Amino acid sequence: MLSRIGDKWSVLVIMLIRDRSRRFSELKRDIGGISQRMLTLTLRNLERDGLVTRTVTPSIPPRVDYELTALGHSLAEPVQALGSWAFAHMAQIDAAQARYDAGAAGTRAGDP
Amino acid sequence: MLSRIGDKWSVLVIMLIRDRSRRFSELKRDIGGISQRMLTLTLRNLERDGLVTRTVTPSIPPRVDYELTALGHSLAEPVQALGSWAFAHMAQIDAAQARYDAGAAGTRAGDP
DNA sequence: CAGAATCCCAACTGATACTG
DNA sequence: CAGTATCAGTTGGGATTCTG
Numbered sequence A, B: 001m002l003s004r005i006g007d008k009w010s011v012l013v014i015m016l017i018r019d020r021s022r023r024f025s026e027l028k029r030d031i032g033g034i035s036q037r038m039l040t041l042t043l044r045n046l047e048r049d050g051l052v053t054r055t056v057t058p059s060i061p062p063r064v065d066y067e068l069t070a071l072g073h074s075l076a077e078p079v080q081a082l083g084s085w086a087f088a089h090m091a092q093i094d095a096a097q098a099r100y101d102a103g104a105a106g107t108r109a110g111d112p
Numbered sequence C: 001c002a003g004a005a006t007c008c009c010a011a012c013t014g015a016t017a018c019t020g
Numbered sequence D: 001c002a003g004t005a006t007c008a009g010t011t012g013g014g015a016t017t018c019t020g
Helices: A002-005 A010-014 A023-032 A038-048 A070-105 B002-006 B010-016 B023-030 B037-047 B072-104
Strands: A052-057 A063-068 B052-057 B062-066
Touching: A002 A010, A002 B002, A002 B010, A002 B072, A010 A023, A010 A038, A010 A070, A010 B002, A010 B023, A023 A038, A038 A052, A038 B072, A052 B010, A052 B072, A063 A070, A063 B023, A070 B002, A070 B037, B002 B010, B010 B023, B010 B037, B010 B072, B037 B052, B037 B062, B062 B072
Parallel strands: none
Antiparallel strands: A052 A063, B052 B062
């Protein structure tokens, strides 16, 4: 399961459909940077895990909506918490990385 | 940052050193299944992110302890929440997957 | 519009051997 | 003990093309 959470696309999808159902193309557009292949795979996996439902409307053109299940909603909470943490501490982490990288550059004292 | 959380090894390490600092070999043994290479890389990244401290004791044999920073501890909480969720809903997810896979096998009705 | 299939390169990872 | 270095195998993910 952690592998699914670890998948950044899954997290983004969950966040996006948390409030309302979304169409495939809508997700693709809103996420931006995801290939349709990855979006398809991500949604399949989430569906397989019982986290989202897939509703096909057989019209022309076809239409598919994705929505969180109850299970999906219960997951969305801790995921959201993690997201908030990441957002809140982004600056600290960037700073830490910069510090670390600076130190690693010249392992000897007064280098750069 | 999500990429770090997604890394299963990172999560395990964080969980393990949450209560007390641990030595390299201790982590390797307790995690089991991780190569020393991956453990090294994982710890490096966590250190770079400012989530763990690395304390070298230059004795013979050498000794290195890893410990969570304050930042690391603040991350451990939401991570723990997520872990709890995963554990609590493991059965539901397995069931959902089994159902999905069964359905996928024979897309036609009464197949298996 | 939504998705399946194919190709192909890059990144991650494990096993092994060597060092301070 | 705690790494680093190297090699080879597996996987991930993007771009492209084709359908109902």
